Amino acid sequence: MKVFKFGGASVKDAESVKNVALVLESEGFENCLLVVSAMGKTTNALEKVVKKYFEKEDYETEIEKVKQTHLEISTGLFQNGHAVFAEISLFFDDIESFLRRNKSPNPNFVYDQVVSCGEMISSKILSEYLTDIQFRNTWIDARDYIKTDSNYREGNINWEETQKQISTLDQNTCYVTQGFIGSEANNFTVTLGREGSDYSAAIFAYGLNADAMTIWKDVPGVMTGDPRKFENVTLLDNISYEEAIEMAYYGASVIHPKTLQPLKQKNIPFYVKSFLDPKKAGTKVSSTEVNQQLESYIVKENQHLMHISTRDFSFIAEEHLSQIFALFAKQQIKISLMQNSAISLAVCLEDKYETLDALNQELQITFNTEVVRDVSMYTLRNANLEDLKSFYEGKNILLEQISKKIIQVVTN
Structure with a gap:
């Protein structure tokens, strides 16, 4: 089974969602689990909602802005009257309802219950769109499979329980699920840390004993520097887990620091490829003797x-x-x-x-x-x-x- 992860930039608008389908058509959608981030800058927008909530300011207006953005994206993907529009509205009603009745003073707990909705909505939109264009898939709630402790905003994985839950998935089915989120013993949402969707994909790959995991980015792969900040950077075609872990430790944004450990434990190859040009090879991270160590x-x-x-x-x-x-x-x-x-x-x-x-x-x-x-x-x-x-x-x-x-x- 393959695991694909699509980040916020790859689903930022209607055209981007359509492009995900083109990538899947190019790569093959059989026996595949898709992990999806929140759309575009949704996480930042929902963080603003939480901030205004604790500052006792008008957070409802911010919620409405995020809701309208998702409805506009959906207008470019679905016909009027599609069931997804009601589902989107329901997600945002749930956010408002939670904030109205919340009694917890813990900002990290509130953060996780609100900000996690970005992934829930984006994955639902993508799943419904793929179904409409005849890419059969099953939408699942990642919180039913990734189990954590109660360390809100930086959940620690309960690997035994997580492995048990993920092993119930059918290896012959295609799934769409969320990155960034899990749940604790009382089924409250716990996020896995900012940019944690890559880690989610690695957790699912580990639990499924996946053949490979691919993260789709807006860059050709792992580069010798961020091309937006450094000149004359080149692509690293092939690097070891150890080299990638070192790069992540020092802050290479293209690789989430926690992603590599579960993949290395089961020797699952990890690819970083461009959703803008999916035919290109990108970067392969694996147990390799051909380890590029460029400046x-x-x-x-x-x-x-x-x-x-x-x-x-x-x-x-x-x-x-x-x-x-x-x-x-x-x-x-x-x-x-x-x-x-x-x-x-x-x-x-x-x-x-x-x-x-x-x-x-x-x-x-x-x-x-x-x-x-x-x-x-x-x-x-x-x-x-x-x-x-x-x-x-x-x-x-x-x-x-x-x-x-x-x-x-x-x-x-």
């Missing part, structure tokens, strides 16, 4: 640089590090890069849950801190150490770290 550029934006130092000029010792890292874990802040000297620790971090201010307040009880906000972290992998002029050119370096052939700098 590659990665940038992580929206980072923050924090300097932490002891107040009495004593060394940053193990007990200090233990205390600092415990606070990072408590505030769910991810470290992208760190560097320590005798009396200070520099940390480049990602403030995904907007808890940096709370972290800073707690740290300042014991330490001196300084924060530089909105920095970028550049990583150069497989660097040619004899020719680094172009990499450093025009950058105001706040932090630098070099190890083997990997160079990382933080800039503002």
Whole structure:
């Protein structure tokens, strides 16, 4: 069985949805499970709904905007009176109903119940469209199959229960389902982290013992750099799981960091291909002896640089590090890069849950801190150490770290 994942850009409008059908026609739709993201910028729009809800502002207007966008897309795919229009309206009625009766003060719980609707709606629209054009498929709710703990917004997979549920799927049937979402023991929705649809596809591939998994992007495959940000980048045709994991760890946006582990465990090959040109080979990630290790550029934006130092000029010792890292874990802040000297620790971090201010307040009880906000972290992998002029050119370096052939700098 094959697993295909289509991201938000590949279903952003009616023409894009039609193009998905062309890709499936080109690739073959037999014995296939499709994992679908929310359409276009829907996730951002629903995040705005949650924000306005907690700020006690007019969130209903934002819901109506998202609803109208989906109805307009559907108008380009279905005839008037099609049952899908009523289903779309019902999804948005459910969002409003949930927010009206919600008593939970937990923003992460509310986030997951609301934002997950983007995937539910997009997968329903795609499934209905494929049925209309004679691509027989069964729509399934991913929350019935991917089971997690109650760590809202960053669910941890219960692999035993998930494997049990996915194994009930018929390998001779074509399915359409959602990325990004699962459910906990009480069947409340839990999301798997931003951009988690790739991870969902890998979980289904793992549970199905899939022959292969393909992620369809608006780029030709895994490149030596984001072509929108770097010049003269080239395609990596063939790389190992280990190389891909390293690239994901350093922030390569084309690969979700958690995606590769379940695929590697069962040696399932993973392809990254372009939905704009599906005939091209793209990138193959597998257990390969032909592992391209070309010089590659990665940038992580929206980072923050924090300097932490002891107040009495004593060394940053193990007990200090233990205390600092415990606070990072408590505030769910991810470290992208760190560097320590005798009396200070520099940390480049990602403030995904907007808890940096709370972290800073707690740290300042014991330490001196300084924060530089909105920095970028550049990583150069497989660097040619004899020719680094172009990499450093025009950058105001706040932090630098070099190890083997990997160079990382933080800039503002």
